[in-house]
Amino acid sequence: MKFATLKNQTRDGCLVLVSRDLSRCAPVPDIAPTLQAALDHWDACQPALQAAYEQLNAGSLAGSRPFDPAACHSPLPRAYQWADGSAYLNHVQLVRKARNSQVPDSFFTDPLMYQGGSDSFIGPRDPIAVASEDWGIDMEAEIAVVTADVPMGASPQQAGAAIRLLMLVNDVSLRGLIPGELAKGFGFFQSKPASAFSPVALTPDELGEHWRDGKVHLPLLVDLNGQPFGRPNAGRDMTFSFPQLIAHAARTRQLAAGSIVGSGTVSNQQGGLHGSSIRHGGVGYCCIAEVRMYETIETGAPSTPFMRFGDQVRIRMAGPQGEDLFGVIEQTVVPYPGA
Amino acid sequence: MKFATLKNQTRDGCLVLVSRDLSRCAPVPDIAPTLQAALDHWDACQPALQAAYEQLNAGSLAGSRPFDPAACHSPLPRAYQWADGSAYLNHVQLVRKARNSQVPDSFFTDPLMYQGGSDSFIGPRDPIAVASEDWGIDMEAEIAVVTADVPMGASPQQAGAAIRLLMLVNDVSLRGLIPGELAKGFGFFQSKPASAFSPVALTPDELGEHWRDGKVHLPLLVDLNGQPFGRPNAGRDMTFSFPQLIAHAARTRQLAAGSIVGSGTVSNQQGGLHGSSIRHGGVGYCCIAEVRMYETIETGAPSTPFMRFGDQVRIRMAGPQGEDLFGVIEQTVVPYPGA
Numbered sequence: 001m002k003f004a005t006l007k008n009q010t011r012d013g014c015l016v017l018v019s020r021d022l023s024r025c026a027p028v029p030d031i032a033p034t035l036q037a038a039l040d041h042w043d044a045c046q047p048a049l050q051a052a053y054e055q056l057n058a059g060s061l062a063g064s065r066p067f068d069p070a071a072c073h074s075p076l077p078r079a080y081q082w083a084d085g086s087a088y089l090n091h092v093q094l095v096r097k098a099r100n101s102q103v104p105d106s107f108f109t110d111p112l113m114y115q116g117g118s119d120s121f122i123g124p125r126d127p128i129a130v131a132s133e134d135w136g137i138d139m140e141a142e143i144a145v146v147t148a149d150v151p152m153g154a155s156p157q158q159a160g161a162a163i164r165l166l167m168l169v170n171d172v173s174l175r176g177l178i179p180g181e182l183a184k185g186f187g188f189f190q191s192k193p194a195s196a197f198s199p200v201a202l203t204p205d206e207l208g209e210h211w212r213d214g215k216v217h218l219p220l221l222v223d224l225n226g227q228p229f230g231r232p233n234a235g236r237d238m239t240f241s242f243p244q245l246i247a248h249a250a251r252t253r254q255l256a257a258g259s260i261v262g263s264g265t266v267s268n269q270q271g272g273l274h275g276s277s278i279r280h281g282g283v284g285y286c287c288i289a290e291v292r293m294y295e296t297i298e299t300g301a302p303s304t305p306f307m308r309f310g311d312q313v314r315i316r317m318a319g320p321q322g323e324d325l326f327g328v329i330e331q332t333v334v335p336y337p338g339a
Numbered sequence: 340m341k342f343a344t345l346k347n348q349t350r351d352g353c354l355v356l357v358s359r360d361l362s363r364c365a366p367v368p369d370i371a372p373t374l375q376a377a378l379d380h381w382d383a384c385q386p387a388l389q390a391a392y393e394q395l396n397a398g399s400l401a402g403s404r405p406f407d408p409a410a411c412h413s414p415l416p417r418a419y420q421w422a423d424g425s426a427y428l429n430h431v432q433l434v435r436k437a438r439n440s441q442v443p444d445s446f447f448t449d450p451l452m453y454q455g456g457s458d459s460f461i462g463p464r465d466p467i468a469v470a471s472e473d474w475g476i477d478m479e480a481e482i483a484v485v486t487a488d489v490p491m492g493a494s495p496q497q498a499g500a501a502i503r504l505l506m507l508v509n510d511v512s513l514r515g516l517i518p519g520e521l522a523k524g525f526g527f528f529q530s531k532p533a534s535a536f537s538p539v540a541l542t543p544d545e546l547g548e549h550w551r552d553g554k555v556h557l558p559l560l561v562d563l564n565g566q567p568f569g570r571p572n573a574g575r576d577m578t579f580s581f582p583q584l585i586a587h588a589a590r591t592r593q594l595a596a597g598s599i600v601g602s603g604t605v606s607n608q609q610g611g612l613h614g615s616s617i618r619h620g621g622v623g624y625c626c627i628a629e630v631r632m633y634e635t636i637e638t639g640a641p642s643t644p645f646m647r648f649g650d651q652v653r654i655r656m657a658g659p660q661g662e663d664l665f666g667v668i669e670q671t672v673v674p675y676p677g678a
Binding site: 252 | 417469
């Protein structure tokens with residue numbers, strides 16, 4: 001099944017089922033008015049949602065209309081939990097190498113994860129409003145899952161069975177604020193402004209064979225200002241699967257239905273700066289920080305600037321025939337005028 | 340006004356108004372079925388809630404019943420945001436002194452704050468279920484506010500105007516897991532299991548003159564296994580007021596209605612280990628870690644153990660006549676049997 005949330009002046013928006021080809025959608029108010037409501041009562045809602053989804057794809061569902069990704073909020077405009085891992089250790093290794101330090105061995109067995117803010121996400125086409133370009137504005141293109149209830153202490157196997165939905169995410173980061181925050185020891189806060197998620201959230205079965213081992217085995221497609229910037233395969237070099245990330249998050253507390261768990265910036269291992277960019281045949285990058293780390297390692301200093309007002313990022317994922325799977329995150333950085 | 344949420348087998352429970360003396364309560368389903376619903380539509384709900392509250396206190400509200408704090412969940416059983424500050428720098432100074440380091444000057448102008456998990460709080464009388472005593476189980480008694488919508492970049496003055504409710508909180512911490520997590524650089528995650536809040540959330544006007552300058556000027560009363568353990572005044576030595584903490588949280592993102600912002604462990608400056616305990620005339624401590632820091636500073640090693648299975652913590656706040664204001668958090672540590 002595929003789902004989206006249309007903006008409608010309410011805090012949680014209007015849940016719609018979206019056809020597999022993203023051409024049509026239909027609200028299902030008699031089944032669930034919002035995506036959180038569907039997740040809260042998934043087992044009860046699932047059969048009716050599945051039946052309506054099949055009708056929608058067959059063109060026989062009453063009340064369907066053209067699907068407009070630009071009318072969407074994030075599938076969960078607000079959520080109760082946003083736990084973001086950092087499962088692609090290549091990204092972490094580059095961060096460390098750029099500052100001449102090593103990745104501790106424990107990082108290969110104990111996932112990095114930060115607690116994110118989830119009270120007010122922005123929509124997939126909403127601008128990224130930032131008060132200052134000096135804060136080092138960056139995208140981070142990631143995959144995320146949405147879970148059912150997960151009991152405390154769940155095994156990776158139990159955690160995997162709790163995965164309900166997959167989404168793409170732009171975990172906007174303010175690189176200039178990160179060193180100061182991490183030095184304080186309490187992790188990210190101001191350096192992680194509101195994230196945006198793909199227009200569509202889908203059940204794992206929609207990916208067929210491309211969803212296996214708790215990973216999405218497809219390239220994540222990132223464009224910066226209309227140019228290809230990243231094409232890494234999200235199934236490669238993911239040290240921890242989603243079931244492992246969820247189990248990590250649930251080690252000392254339960255997770256409630258609708259919890260979002262992120263992969264961290266998707267990153268594939270590449271030889272070095274020159275061959276890593278797409279124009280030189282590499283798979284590119286899912287955040288600007290990554291190319292800056294290659295630059296720092298090889299030339300002593302970064303040269304690619306972070307995002308400026310007016311810069312645009314697009315994040316999407318395509319199926320084997322090039323078909324758009326999740327809709328497109330498309331965001332432009334704009335100056336925030338003040339409170 | 341005073342509010343509570345009764346457990347009723349739903350995820351958000353049943354909102355009730357609670358009489359000022361905590362003797363009676365009444366659901367208000369025609370106004371708001373849940374506390375989050377009331378916060379989502381506060382301006383529209385507030386007059387009707389206020390009128391019903393006055394009737395409840397006058398004994399004339401239909402449908403009222405005796406109030407039983409043991410039947411309560413936390414006022415928000417799940418919330419969209421839990422941002423916990425560390426505003427009592429005495430606590431931070433002791434942590435640093437115990438490990439022979441200094442508090443940076445910036446800590447007096449830039450608040451410490453961590454992003455907490457908010458998807459599944461536990462109730463004020465629920466057990467604290469932990470898989471291992473070796474994790475260093477500790478309470479942290481704090482004050483928290485619940486906000487209206489707060490725009491990104493709000494000033495402390497704007498932030499103060501957005502404070503809707505006050506609560507007490509037990510921010511359970513697993514001290515043994517903290518060093519490893521902080522060393523990874525991404526802040527707390529597994530070391531902060533589910534928090535519990537006081538049975539009652541109240542509007543600031545309920546505290547009269549004791550709510551001023553964005554702080555609660557009353558002692559926070561903490562008992563450990565039936566013995567007085569902490570009596571610090573929450574209005575003393577609070578370096579950052581709640582309006583300042585909220586403004587910090589909202590610097591790079593808006594906060595949605597129902598966001599919870601915590602004070603951090605309440606802590607008053609005292610001369611040293613001997614005079615700080617209640618039996619020696621001090622105001623005691625709101626977490627076990629604090630007395631262990633005094634012990635470490637003065638004797639070279641901590642001697643007071645963290646909580647064990649069967650240990651009980653009580654957290655409350657009393658008015659000038661000794662009257663209970665928020666109801667009592669009363670929790671016992673129990674072994675978690677596994678997922």
